[in-house]
Amino acid sequence: MLRSKKFLKLIVLLDAGLVLLILAFWLLRGSVWASWDFQVLDRFHEHAIQEGKGPEASPRLVYLLITDDAYAEFDKNALDRGYLSRVNRILSMLRPEAVAFDIIFAREGDPATDKKFARSIARLRTAYLPIAFRLADSSKPFDWLPGSVYAQLNSKITASLPETGEAQPFYGDQPVLQNDLFAAKARGTGHINAENDSDGVYRHFPLLIKLGDRYFPSLPLQMFLDFAGVPFEHVQVEWGRALTIPAVEGGRLDDARVIPIDERGQVYVPYVNTWEHDFPKVAVTRLRELFADEDMQGNLSEFFGGRFVMLGDVSHGISDIGQTPLEENVPLIAVHASVLNGLLENRFYDRWTDGQVFACLGALAVLLGGAACFRQLWIYYLVGFGGLAGLGALAWWQFTHDSLFPVTSATAAYLVVFVGLVVGLQVSLSRHGAFIRTAFSRYVPVQVVEQLLENPDLLRLGGEEREATVLFSDLEGFTTVSETMPPPHLAKLLNEYLTEMTRIIIENGGIIDKYLGDGIMAEFGIPLDTPSHADHAVRAALAMQTALRTMNTGWEKQGRVQVKCRIGIHTGTLIAGNLGSDQVFDYTVIGDSVNLAARLEGVNKLYHTEVIISEKTRSLLTPEVFRVRPLDIIKVKGKSEPVRIYEVYGLEVKPMTEMDADYYRLYEEGFRAYLNREFATAAGLFNQSLQIRPGDAPSLNMLHCMNRLNPEDLPKDWDGSTALDFK
Template sequence: MGSVVRRDAAVIILVALACGLVTALPPFNLIHGWSIDALTALRWQAFGARHDPAAAPVAVIAVDEETYATPPFKGSPTLTWTTEIGRVLSAVIDGGASVVGFDIVLPTSIELSEIPFGGDSVGARMRGFDRDFLRSLAKGAAAGKVVLGETLRGDRPSPGQRIAVGQTKNIRPLNIFTDPDEVVRRIPLTFAGDGKPVPSMALELVSRALNAAPVLTEDGSVTLAGYRIPSTVPNTLTLNFEGGADDIQTFSFADLRACVERNDVDFFHRQFAGKIVIFGTLLDSEDRKFTSKRFATELDGSRAPRCALPPAPPAAGQFKRTSIAGVYIHATAVHNLMARDAVVEPGRVPATMIAIAFAALAALAARMLAPGTAAAVYLGMVALWTAFATLAFTRSLALPLSEPFVAGLAAMAAIGAYRFVVTDKGERLLRSSFALYLAPQVIDKMLASNRLPVLGGETRDVTVFFSDLAGFSSIAEKMTPAELVAFMNEYLSAMTDIIESKGGYIDKYIGDSIVAVFGAPADDSDHASNAAYAALGCRARLDELNENSAAFQGYKVAHRMGLNSGEALVGNIGSRRRFNYSVMSDAVNVASRLEGANKYYGTSIAASEMTVALTGSRFAWRELDAIRVQGRSAPVKIYELLAEAGQATSQQLTAAAAYAEGLAHWRAREFDAAATCFARVAGFDKPSALFLARARAFESHPPDTDWEPVSTLEAK
């Protein structure tokens, strides 16, 4: 046994290690980010928004669908908006914004257009068109409050804008980082420049707002104002998105332009003082990104307080989508840096260790429990770990979900295969080999103890069941051997199925007789009632066999059953070389005698008063007699089992009532009155006919004065 345990333990450890380590291989990188996606959604659903958007250190000014539909922008190309962009920019800076970044790149200018117009070019005719915009850029850049965006190996601001902001001094990359599944979960912190790292847009904006330069180390980590930015992928920040659509306060550019027209300086001061502001687009189809927020989105829109325009009505056909506007990626990074709550990932090694531990628990459950129970335990582990990880994520710690769940599932499958091929092979062999010889309960007990059966027993309260076919010897003489085998197999199979369905254990077959016990080897506090149910079921089934079975055609048989309850020795009884699980005691002897008593009284099911007392009011009984069986000095009252309570026929009830009255007169030595009672039903009731003959005999020859109303059965 010890070697088996050591073998299983070694297999569990090896399987857990293999399944956990496999999740660390590159092909599984695809599932790594799903944990963050799931935790973002679960945290939002469980706890809601953690921050008030109005109090957040960052705000977005969105060129949205409303802007494109509002004069003077409606119908005009974006290149012509520069003057209005400059006016809003100046108002935001004058309102006290700490720094303004542009997620919008205007790579050209209408002043550069070479399209002919009136003998000249459009650009020549529009010379100076961008002057106000460029002045706003220059003023803001001189104060260190404007940062234009560009995409490396992509769009750059127009030459005039670059000059206005002082070239690269105030231009930062907008490039983002995507995982292998094309989902944005991280954003780069720096990019390679001309001999030195260039901060990303988000890092630059926060650096200026805090007036602290980022510190870069050789291992790729970045520290800003004492905050070491956590990162499992060097030189990146793992984004910590809130859920919903209003986590970053968003203003419509159209409304702010109208606010400038009204010269509402106080509005800009109230909304933007001390904040980092980012200009970007919020459109239905442009610059949309899938992020780790993809399962926690809502209808997006510009829902910040309004200044001049009424709130825009919901657009027709607007629907919830899993993508978000790209500007929110940079805004979220800014918020994470300012709040110092970027996502902390445990790293590949800790994640692998967690996966190994999870796989080990799942493998242990799969080895120790039944498949269904093991699956339930695995699901419980998944639920508990998910709840714990969700709580941890409220502290920005992203514990892995995908790796341990995949490792655990793989470990359960591997151990299931191992059990089928190795450990359960012996059990299956034992069950298939002994199922026809031993009761299922005995096999289960032997397997549960993990040891071979040995001699020994215990005293238990049981009910013993005996049955025998009436007059079968004479019937068997008329059958050929093949007919006899078919008959016995049909009969014994049918009776055995009923007995075992009620929890009985077949002790042995003795020819056409069946010896069964209820209450062992499986515990059964209701063993007496179950034995009575089995007896009624066997009687009804024999009636069906007599009517319908081909093996019974021409041979209508009846059987007799005896039931007795009491203490008995049950266990493995026999020799040291061969033994059976059996039952021994006086209770067995009484049950056997009761089965034979049916022949004397003309009944089919007889039970002792001990069995009747344990069944309560579930059955209709009638007392037959008090008898003294061979091998037992004390008399015992016996009863006939008529039917389940409430199901006795009117004839049975009539006979039982007359019999009970006659039996009372009989025991009072009132033999004339007893005979009268028995005579009323003796024509169809065999016990009454038996006692009628007794009573009439005593009428003419009364018994001695020491007579006891007890019958002695000398033989079975």
């Protein structure tokens, strides 16, 4: 059923206003995209690779790496160009498609060695030597200096490119160039400026930059253009959309390559995997070793022949490293290799435009507004959370189909609309909410009142099956104590006790179900789901005992009576909800689990313990947080199945004396021996524990149980349980 016309009008106005507010925020910020969008996409990238849905690695790419072993081999702290000359000669005989050096040889070295290295580059014929720049956001004149390197650079860049759109390219300045002698022998060049994002992660890479008023390609782009036979000046740029490499006559491309770029000319780097698993890697030392074996030369030719070789220095303390979406401390040669792989495999990520995201948000806002028009709130929440899940599914599907969706920004905007409409709905229902709060807050827990405000349908009688932890506490011998105290003193003591215990239970996430005279019944894990409800209940029980000891100390100084508290805790399935009659009902719990928790509280009397929990509760506790020991296996009255019970005697973080540790160890070993029917061993261990704690009730109880047993008469299915004849 739809709401009234007045309310429908309010929803439409509120929905439209929220969307306009979000659009204004995005426009003022300049973009829908934010750093947190890419951080979420990083996780998508990881999962896509794990599921085999990431970019594929080209079989034409291989790393040739200068490692620490190479420096040890030529016994220098600086890169030995003579050593590299020998590597180049080997590569020239293996005939790779291209060899990209991720190294800039800017300074002059030994003249004879430099000439030797230059000749090896010329002999290789496929070497690419990069250039690095300082990148700036604004245009500035490029300082063309005299020299052959500048002359070669000047001849390799283009004055203009066919371009459309609003360009915001990076501008290069203060170049770090190759030595003239080497640059003259190289086949090509390109920039290697990998700029990290604001959070320090290398996700984007500029395919081209500007030097003054002229464009200059990146090293991966220039290598691919030479491979494809396409001159750089034929490249077409649509800023913010795509860089197109056309298929030219005589080239290798059958169809044009359309590469998505942003307004800065950057691609989203399509990493195929982590550094250890992206492309084959060969150390230069290993290459030389294998090439020295004539039987291996044919295999090397097959391996390197026709491949793109990315040659870089990854030795410690020398290589440039950075963080990628997949891992930290990665040699940055991986950026250039991944971009080149994307060009070879024609696999890059497109990105949703701001306009597309605007349209998506508008559609979702209409969906939410339509759902808010129904009187049943569950429809709105169903649609709302469905839309939220849909955004996540859309982002994942888009990523695995090479499209980037700003899932975090879109989700935040969606939540603004969702929450905004919720607030509007709540304001409109404020009178009804005030009635509920006034009528029920006096006898229903606050958490339940809040849930009723969110969903008034819960006021109907009935309950739901839930798993929760129930705590019962009771003061030992309080009836006898109360007979010796004047009523005003008794009421004051009881009020102080219940106030402090209630505070502890609520602070640990529990709700007070009811007070049973001096006893308390509390639940953890309802009405709101709490994953660690068993932990919360046990932590509350220990805090209650600690607080009572503190209160007893104060009461003793005042000459007042001392009291002890017993607590039983059990976790299980129960019925929770509004139970009672049409006229009077209460939010409470019922079921066998509740009864067992109450029984466990009374079982403390038998073992002189303070806190007893069931096996189910113990199994849900976070490991290594609480000190727990097995106490017994009991059959309580009214239940046929035995229940293993445990005593909780502290927190692991609190130190324990060596004597106490020995006591608990001996008891647990004795208990295990008892269950294994090793009664003589068990008796010895329990007697040893009694030497540490004379009169210890659990140990005496176990000895008493064994004294009543005749091992020869025990049935095969004996489980060691003790039947209790009291409730």
